Structures are given as C-alpha cells and as structure tokens.
Amino acid sequence: MRHLETFRLIEEVARAGSIRKAAEDINITSSALNRRIQRFEEEFGSQIFERLPHGVRLNTAGELLVQHYRAQRSELARVQSQVADLSGARRGHVSIACSQALIPYFLPEQISAYRAEHPGVTFSVRVRDRAAAERDLSQFESDLALVFEPVHMVDFEVIASAPQPVCAMLATDHPLARKDGPVRLHDCLAYPHVLPTREYGVRHLLDSATRGRSVSLGPVVESSSFEFMRHYVMHEQAVGFQIPIGLKRDLSSNIAVREVSRRDLPAGTLFLGYMKGRTLPVASARFAMQLASAISV
Amino acid sequence: MRHLETFRLIEEVARAGSIRKAAEDINITSSALNRRIQRFEEEFGSQIFERLPHGVRLNTAGELLVQHYRAQRSELARVQSQVADLSGARRGHVSIACSQALIPYFLPEQISAYRAEHPGVTFSVRVRDRAAAERDLSQFESDLALVFEPVHMVDFEVIASAPQPVCAMLATDHPLARKDGPVRLHDCLAYPHVLPTREYGVRHLLDSATRGRSVSLGPVVESSSFEFMRHYVMHEQAVGFQIPIGLKRDLSSNIAVREVSRRDLPAGTLFLGYMKGRTLPVASARFAMQLASAISV
C-alpha cells in the first residue's frame, strides 16, 4: 500500500542502523531517505530516531511507532482479505510459525488439504523455537503459531491445544524396540541418547523430569534439528525423543516409536494460537479452525 | 498525518455522495479527486464506491475500509499521545459523548478540575442520546461515553457505573415540595408533568414502570431538552424528572428535588465506558479514571 511506504523505509533504516546503508539497500540516495525521515518526524511531532555518531537507532517513540505500524499493516491485510472474501474470491495468505515437530508430516498434509479446497490461498511457514514463535506473533510476522510447550503465553490467545507425550525414537533393531507400549525413562537413558538443545520443549520436559532425580541426562549428541536426530538413531543404536505429531504414523518406516511412561515424564502440550487482541484474516481464521479440529482428534 | 490524506478524501466523497461535490468542498478539481480514488481502488484491489448515475456510494468493501481507517486514525492519535506523554508533555485531546444530564454541572466541574492539573489537554464534549453515544464510540468519534441507561452495550467496555435514582424536579412552591424524602410516583403524576422524549433513559424507566400499572403518563409537555424542562417547572407548577447528577446539589436554587420512591421506579444506571478492544490515549485514560472515582463516590 502506497501510504505505508514511509514506514517501510523507517523499518529498513531501523534494521540497517544507518540511513546511508538503508538507502543503498533500497536503491535510493541517502539524501532522499534522510529527508523523508526528517519530514516524517516533523509532522509526527517527535524524533523517532536517536542520532549516534555511527548511525541511527530507534528511540522509545520510534519503537512505539513501529509497533503501531506493524499492527496497522496486518489490520489492512485483514481488511483486504475480508474484501476479497466477500467477492467470493477465497484468496489470501496465511503465515504460520511452528515448532519443528510440525514440519515433516503434519503441516504439509494440513496445508495441501486446505489448498485443495482453496487454491487461491498461499502460505508461509516459519520454523521457530518456542520462544521465537511467540515473538513472531507479537511483531505481526506470523498470523498463527503452533508451538509445543510455549514459554510465556503473554499476548498468546489459545485456539486449541492437545497433549503430546514424549516418545522415544529407536532404530527398529534396537533392544528397546522389541517390546510395545510405554517405555521407562531410565531404560532409555541407559542407552546412548541424543537430545534437542535447551530451547526446545522436549528437552525442557526432560530437564525438568530428571532434575533432582536418580536418572540424569548424558547425551552423546545434542542437536537443534529433530530431523538430524531422527536420522541419527538409525546409525548408532541411540535413543532419540520426539512428540507423536512429529512422527510418521505408519509402521512401514524404519523407526520404532515407544511412548515414554507418563510416570517418568509428564506429557507436554501443543498449542495453536494467535496474538491476543488481533482479528485474523479470513483465510488464517479458517485454516486455524481446520488445524484446531485436526489436533483435537 | 500525510499518509491518511487519501482516506480523508474518501470519507469526504462518501459524505458528499458525489465526487464533484466533494471536490468543491475540499477545493480541488474533480479530476484530481477522481484519479486519486481510482488509483486507490487499483492498489487496494477492489472498488470501494459503487457508481450510480447520480453520484457514488460506498459499497461493502468501502464500508469495511472506512471502518478500518477510522480505527487506524484513532490508534495513531493514541500513539502520538503516548509519545507526547513520555516526553513529559502531558498534552492530548479527550473527546467524550455524554447524556444531557452531565452537561450542566458534572462535566464542567470535572473538566476544569482536570485541566487545572493538565493545561495542555483539550476536550470536546458531544451531547448524545443513549443510542447515539454508543454509535459515536464505535465510529471512533468519541473516546469516552458517559451515558445514562445505554441501550445495547455491545462494543461498550464499562469502566465504572453508578446507580442514579430518578428524581422529581419541582418549583419550590409546589405542593409536593413541602415535604422531604422520597415521593410516590402516583403523587407526581397526579400533577401536570413534563417528560423527556422516548430516546432518553429517564423516559424509558418511566415507561417501563407504568406499563400495565394503574398509574399512567400524561405529559403536558414532552421535550428533548432537560434544560427546558428544568426551567419549565418553575413557570407552570408542573413536575419534571431528572437524575441527581444533572441537578445542582446546593439548596439555594429555586428548584426542589425529591427522589421518586424506588418502590415505584427502580434506579437507573449511569455508565462510563469506551469502545471494546481499543486502547485509550493517555489523556483519555487518565480523565476516565478521574470520572470513575467521581461517579463512584
């Protein structure tokens, strides 16, 4: 939208930390950019950047302003989506921030199912750890968040939630894979095991459950990638951990899955939500409803 | 703000019902205005006016857009007020829609008291019947509403409320003015009486209380002005009705006031509120706090 152009420039300057640098990125001269910002500050009635010897930085007023404009921009997108919808167009864009577990199976299925009915709707999917997903929402970079064990839950309006017990991932020829049903945590940890890094919910649950107990964690590999861990347990006979929604349901795969006994490890929760106070664009709202019924099953 | 200029034009066109007429009012040529609207519709991606043989009218998309922009404008005002506040400026503007009863004594006192401490803050006061006050809020024409017996209360976030029993206004030499304390409704109605028109809360309460009862209303004068009624009861020996907050507290006035017995007429309620979902500018929020404590006393 034309009238939000100045704001785009402001954001760019804030990001670059310098007017000249930002001007280069946008391919205009620094003088033009400089004057636009000066003009804006004048009519806004207050400086929004503090001038430092080596560039500029948003001051408090600027931060407030940027927050306002982000909200405004997403609001406008909502209105446009609503308008498109009332002309029967069923167009729109859904942006979603999610935990890694949703990436391999769940979201691809859900999105393709949705797009089969609404081909005009496009998606962007961002992988975020549980803290970053919430930040994404509050900075209007994503409409929806689908997060396992979110951290603060401020500004997070919950649409749906589902319990997700932690499961052990095993190579099919692993000793623990011979039985079915729940497996005890100390049995898992007796074997070499791979763990996600601390920013992830699964690790958080494991840390909490073992703190001050007789069992303790001693990962042979720590990784920020669940995909890596899923593949790793097939090589060394190690134990990995993941939540069910991140695991293939069919039995033909070469990974065995056993739920960790809830006596040892309480189930975590997967949350679907959006930023408190927002009204979602129609496409996002509809997709959220689909997700909600999918995870509640 | 510069970038909301196009919207101002759109609003103007919607109001005038014709591009040419609006262009005259704004003192630009119709061609310029026409092209601005066309450009806007193009980048917005949808028509916002339907073209009629004798002018234009907002279509559904346009209505949505106007609503959005109004919200956006008031949001921007809030941000500016917040920025002014953090530089210690204590400036701002408070717009308030209120029932007639607040006009003569209550609001002048409250506003002057507030302005004594914050001289930079300006006010606009709109007199609205109880339905119009709520419409004002939802169209972002007022920040606050102070209404006796509001109608729907949708989109109305209550800050504070206070019971207001209906009182009889009498000339000091009126027979009913000889006693103190509550007066029975049938005694009032036995005398010539003046009533507010149906859109007002006091009348609404009286209508409800007499419906299907032995007593019935037979006003000698119906008026939409409480000021008129207050003065009228001093001429003909008639009975008028008003709520306490609209009446002078001191005894030196030439109007006697007696509360109507609550057995006959339940007390109404005065509500202070703002539009649901909004965040008020600092000045409005502070003034609202002052009003809240004033009416709760």
Next chain:
DNA sequence: CCTGCTGCTGCATCAAATGCAGCAGATATC
C-alpha cells in the same frame, strides 16, 4: 430534444520528491 447532472480522460502545468555534490562532525587507524 434539451438541460443538468454524473464519472471519466488527454494534455499542459505545477509542485514535490529525488539525485548529485559537498559540508561539518565524530571515530578509528596509523
């Protein structure tokens, strides 16, 4: 048919935004 309104458009004009070059001031490097 005519009059008076409407929205719309081609062309000339004007204003505002931009680009270019250069300024002063501050930091870092030698």
Next chain:
DNA sequence: GATATCTGCTGCATTTGATGCAGCAGCAGG
C-alpha cells in the same frame, strides 16, 4: 596528531508524479 572513513545533513538542478483545464459520453427529468 594527521589521515581516512564513516556518519547525518543541506543547496541546487532534475525528474517524477499529482493537479488543473477542457471536453467526452452516459443517464435522469423535463
């Protein structure tokens, strides 16, 4: 301490985009 290099900022010429003027077609009411 001099130099080099960065910063934001400003005067002047240029270009781009918005505006004004005149005139078009379409529709309603007389």
